[in-house]
Amino acid sequence: MGVEAVRAFLEARAPEIVIIEQASSTATVLEAAATLGVLPGQIAKTLSLRVGDAVVLIVAAGDYRLDNRKVKHALGSRLRMLVAEDVEQLTGHPLGGVCPFGLPTRLPIYCDISLRQFDTVYPAAGSRTASVRITPERLAELVDATWADLCSLPS
Numbered sequence: 001m002g003v004e005a006v007r008a009f010l011e012a013r014a015p016e017i018v019i020i021e022q023a024s025s026t027a028t029v030l031e032a033a034a035t036l037g038v039l040p041g042q043i044a045k046t047l048s049l050r051v052g053d054a055v056v057l058i059v060a061a062g063d064y065r066l067d068n069r070k071v072k073h074a075l076g077s078r079l080r081m082l083v084a085e086d087v088e089q090l091t092g093h094p095l096g097g098v099c100p101f102g103l104p105t106r107l108p109i110y111c112d113i114s115l116r117q118f119d120t121v122y123p124a125a126g127s128r129t130a131s132v133r134i135t136p137e138r139l140a141e142l143v144d145a146t147w148a149d150l151c152s153l154p155s
Helices: 003-013 029-036 068-075 084-091 113-117 136-142
Strands: 019-021 043-051 054-061 079-081 109-112 130-132 146-148
Touching: 003 019, 003 130, 029 043, 043 084, 054 084, 054 113, 068 079, 109 113, 109 136, 113 136, 113 146
Parallel strands: 054 109, 109 146
Antiparallel strands: 019 130, 043 054, 043 079
């Protein structure tokens, strides 16, 4: 699945968006920012979490961190990160390439308000070397995300 599922998703819903494929890794925020020549905050990282009994994806600015208090207030429960095997099984994407596009099953997706500080963000695109350039609003619209305040800058 991975990048091919993302490609099919984009071809069907947003054919104007092009997958950027790199020779070097974009698996971490710092690698992606260096490879793409952008600020770390512009990397739209996708976190795979279990909140209560539900699995959700949270897309946030790369330099922000989940705020447990905000998540519990907004989503009603504490969160737990998924293990790598569950992430790949539920999203169809490997760690370092997880994104909200081309998922094998529908999952609730939240876009953190931290993304709105940028005109353009760069989420992964299903592999450790692929990403897309997109506005935060278009990202949320494409994946039917809910906007929420779930993250904070690290102190």
